[in-house]
Amino acid sequence: MAQTAETKHGNNPGIGILQQMFGDRASTSAAVRDQHGHGEGWFPGAPPDLVIFTQTTEEVSEIAKVCSEHKIPMIPFGAGTSLEGHLAALEGGVSIDVSQMNAVLEVNNEDLDCRVQAGVTRKQLNEYLRDTGLFFPIDPGADASLGGMASTRASGTNAVRYGTMRENVLGLTVVMADGRIIKTGGRARKSAAGYDLTRIFVGAEGTLGIITEVQLRLYGIPESVTSAVCQYPDLESAVNTVILTIQSGIPVARIELLDEVQMGACIDYSKLEGFERKVTLFFEFHGSEASTAEQAGQVQALSDEFGGSAFRWTSQAEERTKLWEARHNAFYAACAAAPGKKGMATDACVPISKLADCILDTKRDIEDSGIYAPIVGHVGDGNYHLCLMFDPNDADELKRAKGMVERLNQRAIAYGGTCTGEHGIGYGKKHFLTAEHGDAVAVMRQLKQAFDPDNLMNPGKILSA
Known part of the structure; x- marks a missing residue:
């Protein structure tokens, strides 16, 4: 097998056995290995020794038996979209790509x-x-x-x-x-x-x-799907609209927050017309035609209390698709607004009653740091994200960005929340677990030892050694 400086298990006989078993579906190509050593996050990647493209559960089982016998780490790989370093082969090993298991x-x-x-x-x-x-x-x-x-x-x-x-x-x-x-x-x-x-x-x-x-x-599939957009004079007004909407029991399907920085980036990137560069909420309502119209009306009334303007709602599929595509492209919009920089995406989640205080504290932190960092979030359940744009060649800017991530997560935990609402831990957020879960982390280690005594399953993730 051709080896590179990054190969850690190249001489392990188990690698050769797996190559023989899977033939063309086992790759040691440097390009394939590199692709499988990282996700979409900013963390440095680490290539595996071997990538195998599996097609059945039984094939994954056969790989695991060989890896268990020869003490080779295993890292599952799906679409490669994770953000917290989940896919890095920190100790080498085999990347098990299940993308062909798509039935x-x-x-x-x-x-x-x-x-x-x-x-x-x-x-x-x-x-x-x-x-x-x-x-x-x-x-x-x-x-x-x-x-x-x-x-x-x-x-x-x-x-x-x-x-x-x-x-x-x-x-x-x-x-x-x-x-x-x-x-x-x-x-x-x-x-x-x-x-x-x-x-x-x-x-x-x-x-x-x-x-x-x-x-x-x-x-x-709901009979009726209605989307609405409303803009606000400041971040606090928008967040308070979210809190009151949830506390009022209005069964919204989605509430997405974009601060004025993120909205400006989305207007430029996704060519949104008719909107200002202001704090914005995107809503979606599911149900019957009567119920979605009623929900939209209730939210508009609440929004008016907090100075919301330009409340526009539509049930036209084309218009809804354009709005949600703009929201889903928020990361790419932020990158386009800061050319030459790299995006450090992170998230946190807090109880809904603490959302306003936590986001406002975060906004002040961003302003003090001088870093371009739009805020966007699934704020209906208290979850929000930052995309910190930094120059990878500027050590001071990288340090400031990392410091902001540290404070964001510690702040969320202090407010009774979590260091991640959905991105996961990977190896990027391991050090926050003890602050959040205390002695429960020791129990997690016991579970890991019981399930995986040789530490072969995606080692280095979630728990520190």
């Missing part, structure tokens, strides 16, 4: 559930479901794989109404570190039978086992 295995229309292989993406699933009258609502923005979304406990713009992956995964097929194949959960909507292993693997980021199949909840 929708069954759809149970009457029970509103389906089973998919881990490499199916959310857009692929909804395209498959298009003629059934059903859809899968979890929407993290990126067209992520559903196995990866389960592994990172993803959520996104619809979480305020439909929840996160935690609430929408009914069961899993998982390959353990020693190659055993287990099934957790099932199609029943509730169960009191034994430990809830499904919830242990959802959010484990591939550190306890490799997810190969996912059983998911589905929902009926």
